[in-house]
Amino acid sequence: MKEPQGPKANRTKPLYMISVAAELTGMHPQTLRVYEQKGLVSPGRSRGNTRLYSQADIDRLHLIGRLTDEGINLAGVVRILEMRERAEARDDEIDQLRARVRELEDQVSEFRTQVRITALAPYDGKGPEQVLRGFLRGDVGD
Known part of the structure; x- marks a missing residue:
């Protein structure tokens, strides 16, 4: 798969550690780990294997939150x-x-x-x- 160019590249750049991503989305860090385990989100990793979430990941998590708030299950x-x-x-x-x-x-x-x-x-x-x-x-x- 080609690497995104232009504005899309900025949106997919891994930036936020899990604590920041949790704060930005209003979700618990454990919820983010579960979502990753279920394949709903795929954060990048630092050299030290720390999860790093991009702006696209944050937007996706917001969407997941809205959908689950509406009663849609994870499947x-x-x-x-x-x-x-x-x-x-x-x-x-x-x-x-x-x-x-x-x-x-x-x-x-x-x-x-x-x-x-x-x-x-x-x-x-x-x-x-x-x-x-x-x-x-x-x-x-x-």
């Missing part, structure tokens, strides 16, 4: 998070496809321009320099 939370991640991945793919479509539209436009230019200055066995000189002189089609 349901897992399903919701999986669906959310798939939707985000599809959105990213759609953005990439839209960018590719724009590139192809630019290429088609360039090709059409080349076809129009070629139609205005037929080759007729002349060298490219002769065609260009004739075109610049206004000898189109001669």
